Amino acid sequence: MTQFHGYLAEEVAVDFGDGIITRREALRRLGLLGVGGVAASSLLAACSSDGGDSLTPAPATGSPSAPAPAGLPTEAVTFAGPGGRTLQAAWAAASEPRGTVLVVHENRGLTDHIRSVAGRLAASGFSALAIDLLSAEGGTASFADSAAATAALNAAPDERFVADMKAGIDELVRREPDQKPGAVGFCFGGGMVWTLLAAGEPRLAAAAPFYGPLPDGADFAGSRNAAVLGVYAENDSRVNASRDAARAALERANLTHEIVTVPGVGHAFFNDTGARYDAAAAATIYEQLLAWFTEHMR
Known part of the structure; x- marks a missing residue:
């Protein structure tokens, strides 16, 4: 498995360790990812152990008391x-754009949550394009099962993702030629934003990878x-490594960079449809994201 393929398998194991999915469902999802029975059982055992393994999740401490604010509709x-x-x-087009943003989805493809992020960015002044990295397979909507969508991402080459994201930047420039482009991605999408930076994308004025894995030997000079x-x-701890x-x-x-570690929250805390969502932390980091884009995309 490549680095990102292994990451997607670990995502399943962590969801199992956090009690979000059952062992049976975890084994099913790992099977779709091509992880055999013995390896799958070992991965789940490592995640649920008390031995300090890097896959062992911390207790959830989120406060999912309120959904994220609504944004503009997307088309x-x-x-x-x-x-x-x-x-x-x-x-989603901002009425008076201050920049444009490529939004890169999590490991379940282009979901309603990711569409809502694009809408929120547009309402905040940044026209946004949430790309579907499963377009070659017919799009995320062609998968009835989110685990099957994850498996399809697992099977695709990273080089295709990079080419598609660069085409997404092309589209942002075509739609808003007078605006500087940026990128934001979450989880798998955060790793994709790191990968886009490592592949060399000099048109990006700003980027914000959220809790995404770093490609091995990353060089951002390009x-x-x-x-x-x-x-x-x-x-x-898994991503923080x-x-x-x-x-x-x-x-x-x-x-130019800043590394922010949000206290007291777990992986995917920004996703208001997920079990680890933390409304207060998500609101705070969103304001920081807007400030970052405003400063560096003007």
């Missing part, structure tokens, strides 16, 4: 991708214009 759009492929996305806000959750490496890579590339 389904298509645009030209690499190799003559058609890419799908959700688009994304020389990006100011990077790296967001981590305190109770997310690469936090220092991310900081070092940003320093080597001499990129």
Whole structure:
């Protein structure tokens, strides 16, 4: 398995360890990801052990008392991708844009939650395009089962994701030629934003990977214009294991950056449809995200 394929399997194990899914469901999802029975059982055992394994999740401490504020509605759009492929996305246009943002989804594809993030950004002044990285498979909506969507992401090459995200930047520039583009991604999408930076995307003025895995040997020199806000959750040791490496890579590339570790929350705390959502923390980091984009995309 590649680094991101292993990450997706670990996501299943952590959900099991947090009690979000049953063992039976975890084994089913791992099977879809191509993880065999013995390896799957070992992964689940590691996550549920008390031995301090890096996969062992911290207790959930979120406060899911309120959903995220509503944003503008999005519209389904298509645009030209690499190799003559058609890419799908959700688009939300700000009335008076101060920049544009490529929104990269979690490991379940382009969901209503991710569409709502694009809508919120547009309401906050940043026209947003939430790309569907499962466009080549017919789009996220073609999967009745979110676990099957995850498995399809697992089977696709990282190079295709990079090419599709670059095409997403092309589309932002086409739609809003006078605005600087940025990117934000969550979980798997956070890892994709790190990957886009490592692949070299000099058009990005700002980027914000949320609790995403760092590609091995990341070199961000090619994304020389990006100011990077790296967001981590305190109770997310699995992803936090690469936090220092991310900081070092940003320093080597001499990129403007800030690494924020949000206290008292776990992985995916920003997702208001998930079990680890923390309304207060999500609201605070969203304001910090807007301030970051405002400063570096003007």
